[in-house]
Amino acid sequence: MSAGRGIAIRPMTAIDVARVGEIDKRAFGQGAWPERAFVRELQTNRVARYFVLDPGGGRPLAAYLGCWVLPGELHIVTVAVDPEDQRGGLGEALVQHALDVGYETGADSVTLECRESNAAAQALYRKYQFRQVGRRRRYYRDTNEDAIILTAHDISGPDYRASVERLRAQHRSRHGLSVTVAVG
Numbered sequence: 774m775s776a777g778r779g780i781a782i783r784p785m786t787a788i789d790v791a792r793v794g795e796i797d798k799r800a801f802g803q804g805a806w807p808e809r810a811f812v813r814e815l816q817t818n819r820v821a822r823y824f825v826l827d828p829g830g831g832r833p834l835a836a837y838l839g840c841w842v843l844p845g846e847l848h849i850v851t852v853a854v855d856p857e858d859q860r861g862g863l864g865e866a867l868v869q870h871a872l873d874v875g876y877e878t879g880a881d882s883v884t885l886e887c888r889e890s891n892a893a894a895q896a897l898y899r900k901y902q903f904r905q906v907g908r909r910r911r912y913y914r915d916t917n918e919d920a921i922i923l924t925a926h927d928i929s930g931p932d933y934r935a936s937v938e939r940l941r942a943q944h945r946s947r948h949g950l951s952v953t954v955a956v957g
Contacts (some may be wrong), residue, residue: 778829780863781909783838783955785823787815793825800853802828803915814839814850821850822874823830824865838867840874847875849885854909864894869941870954875928883928886920890914898923900940902933 785793790818794808801848814821819842826836836854840847875883886893886909903923912920927933944950 779951780829780835780955781827781842781953781955782824782838782866783827785811785815785825785839787812787877789825789829789834789837790815791836795836796837796853796855797851799856799920801915804913806851811839824870826854826867828863836863836867840871840872842874842878842880845879845881847871847878847880847883849883852885855948862944862950865897865944865948866950866952868897869937869944869952872901872928872937873920873954876934880928882926883925884924886912888922889919889921895921895923900927901925901937 774835784843790811792807793811794805797805797811797937806809811823816822818841820841821839823839824837825834826838828835833855835858839850843848849868852864852867854867872883874880883903884906885898885903887898894915903925905921906924907922909920909922911917925933929935945952
């Protein structure tokens with residue numbers, strides 16, 4: 774993805790599921806969700822909020838994010854960027870969006886699980902002050918790998934929000950991405 778391009782983050786719809794399934798398979802291989810899992814999340818899970826990242830220019834969707842809005846907490850369930858589009862700031866744009874959803878829904882914290890071997894994702898989350906609070910043994914069935922539980926606390930506090938805004942400005946400058954959020 775070239776710098777200076779606008780991207781849109783919008784709610785995922787049933788029409789997006791096939792492409793999201795492709796991204797998931799390309800990003801996670803044997804650990805990918807079946808498409809029916811995304812359909813179930815969209816149709817029956819009242820706490821679920823799923824989003825897709827549209828790079829524009831007629832290109833296919835590049836990434837997606839799934840969250841659960843729980844009392845006082847946002848749980849990031851899944852996030853993936855198509856491997857063709859990785860290292861261009863899209864994953865970070867989705868993390869920023871997740872934090873925005875947390876702010877908007879009154880969450881005090883954001884939690885997620887991350888593969889123990891996924892050093893790049895862990896570095897991104899730590900940049901946003903996520904800290905390890907636990908471990909789920911053999912959480913990932915495809916490899917029996919442990920999941921590291923990461924949480925960012927006090928996300929609505931002024932210091933945290935100011936830190937995120939500084940990181941957002943640095944991200945925009947570094948990647949040249951103009952992010953538009955569409956409501957659905």
